[in-house]
Amino acid sequence: MAYATARSGSDRRARFEATALPLMPGLHRAAVRLTRDPQLAADLVQDTCLRAYRAFDQFTPGTNCRAWLFSILYSVFNTGYRKAQRELTGMQMTAFEVDYENWLGGSDALPAAPVLDTTVDAMDPQVERALDALPEAFRSAVMLVDIGELSYEEAATVMGCAVGTVRSRLSRARRVLFAALLPYARETGYARLEGRT
Amino acid sequence: MSIPTIHLGERLQDLADNRLSGADLARAHSHLEDCERCRREFEALQRVRHMLAPQAGHDELPPTLSARLSRLLDQEDRAVSPRWSRGTGNRAGWRWALAAGVAAIFATTLLLWRNDKPVESDPWTAAVAQHFTAYRAVQLPLAMRSSDPKELEHFFSEHLEFHTRVYDLDTMGYQIEGGEVVRLNGRSSALSAYRGSDDSRLLCEMFQGRMDELPTAPRTASHNGIAFRVYHRGALTTVYWADGDLICVLVSDIDSEALLALAFAKAGPAA
Numbered sequence: 001m002a003y004a005t006a007r008s009g010s011d012r013r014a015r016f017e018a019t020a021l022p023l024m025p026g027l028h029r030a031a032v033r034l035t036r037d038p039q040l041a042a043d044l045v046q047d048t049c050l051r052a053y054r055a056f057d058q059f060t061p062g063t064n065c066r067a068w069l070f071s072i073l074y075s076v077f078n079t080g081y082r083k084a085q086r087e088l089t090g091m092q093m094t095a096f097e098v099d100y101e102n103w104l105g106g107s108d109a110l111p112a113a114p115v116l117d118t119t120v121d122a123m124d125p126q127v128e129r130a131l132d133a134l135p136e137a138f139r140s141a142v143m144l145v146d147i148g149e150l151s152y153e154e155a156a157t158v159m160g161c162a163v164g165t166v167r168s169r170l171s172r173a174r175r176v177l178f179a180a181l182l183p184y185a186r187e188t189g190y191a192r193l194e195g196r197t
Numbered sequence: 198m199s200i201p202t203i204h205l206g207e208r209l210q211d212l213a214d215n216r217l218s219g220a221d222l223a224r225a226h227s228h229l230e231d232c233e234r235c236r237r238e239f240e241a242l243q244r245v246r247h248m249l250a251p252q253a254g255h256d257e258l259p260p261t262l263s264a265r266l267s268r269l270l271d272q273e274d275r276a277v278s279p280r281w282s283r284g285t286g287n288r289a290g291w292r293w294a295l296a297a298g299v300a301a302i303f304a305t306t307l308l309l310w311r312n313d314k315p316v317e318s319d320p321w322t323a324a325v326a327q328h329f330t331a332y333r334a335v336q337l338p339l340a341m342r343s344s345d346p347k348e349l350e351h352f353f354s355e356h357l358e359f360h361t362r363v364y365d366l367d368t369m370g371y372q373i374e375g376g377e378v379v380r381l382n383g384r385s386s387a388l389s390a391y392r393g394s395d396d397s398r399l400l401c402e403m404f405q406g407r408m409d410e411l412p413t414a415p416r417t418a419s420h421n422g423i424a425f426r427v428y429h430r431g432a433l434t435t436v437y438w439a440d441g442d443l444i445c446v447l448v449s450d451i452d453s454e455a456l457l458a459l460a461f462a463k464a465g466p467a468a
């Protein structure tokens with residue numbers, strides 16, 4: 001029995017190393033993006049790895065391990081790492097969407113992207129704040145697709161909703177983010193003048 | 198040049214996310230050439246994606262992190278080997294839960310957070326409630342499954358740097374199911390899970406902290422010189438109290454007075 005247990009543990013470790021460990025760099029990239037701190041990102045990946053390893057017997061071989069791991073990462077992040085922030089109300093979301101439509105129908109140039117610190121792949125603090133303010137359903141769509149680089153189908157699996165729901169939440173979230181970040185982009189002089197003709 | 202009156206709408210997003218191909222892709226590009234509004238929207242969409250997406254060129258784990266993960270798995274293998282032999286039957290029994298999708302944790306979490314704020318004012322209760330919701334939905338994997346509090350205390354002593362107790366609630370109608378080390382606002386927390394004789398659920402968590410870190414409670418109580426704080430979140434009740442340098446919290450959707458009575462009964466020095 002002892003031999004069987006050791007053998008089973010060894011197989012499990014081998015399967016985990018073959019299936020899950022190769023996906024850790026992608027998780028780490030997302031973790032750095034989410035935490036904006038290399039040390040916290042490492043902690044987050046470590047916690048995720050441990051949680052996944054402990055639950056690995058419940059992972060069904062052949063199913064999407066990346067989506068499974070990211071769902072754990074996102075859960076661990078939300079529970080222990082995310083700085084809680086007041087979320088936008090439905091009215092505030094709508095107001096940003098109106099701003100977006102106004103910008104779309106206007107002639108303002110598209111603001112240039114914020115300059116990022118390239119020494120660490122961290123998100124701009126203003127972008128992070130805007131993202132954090134999104135209601136959970138919308139934030140999760142953005143986090144899974146744009147930061148986690150999951151497909152719509154993978155994100156739908158993680159979120160337990162239809163692919164179309166992912167698409168529409170993503171669409172709305174991106175519009176709101178764009179409008180929410182417009183004043184910041186303008187203030188900081190990122191307006192790209194060459195966009196004007 | 199004609200001015201299109203029908204815009205691409207969500208197909209713009211499909212285009213930005215590389216989900217179009219063939220004729221659909223060609224049509225979308227053709228439309229963009231003629232439609233300034235869609236062009237602006239497409240650029241805006243690309244800009245948002247650019248701001249969010251991880252930069253390329255970070256495809257390797259830092260070597261120190263690789264080594265940490267390897268050590269972590271080694272430690273886990275050493276600590277866990279007796280546990281696997283004990284838990285095989287149990288694992289088979291609840292294997293379906295994760296197979297059904299750890300992802301569903303998100304669904305329940307989303308519902309909880311969306312319907313019941315304010316996360317921002319009480320992150321402790323929000324996190325504890327999330328754990329409870331996941332546990333209630335059989336979607337919280339318990340690394341250690343045992344009905345023996347002492348065995349669970351031993352498990353926590355192997356995985357935590359602080360000593361924690363595990364309450365025996367058997368005489369009060371709650372049998373312990375197991376435990377897990379979870380994260381609670383960036384701290385390690387010993388989570389013990391209980392099932393009631395009426396199939397109700399109860400979680401107890403213990404983590405290092407001070408009561409003054411908690412937000413103002415809508416209700417406080419005192420029993421045997423111990424101060425309790427009671428919070429509500431939707432149908433859930435959480436009761437916190439201090440035990441040395443630890444904070445203990447009970448969370449459940451049972452009657453709040455019954456939960457407070459359980460806290461009164463178990464708080465205080467170990468018998």
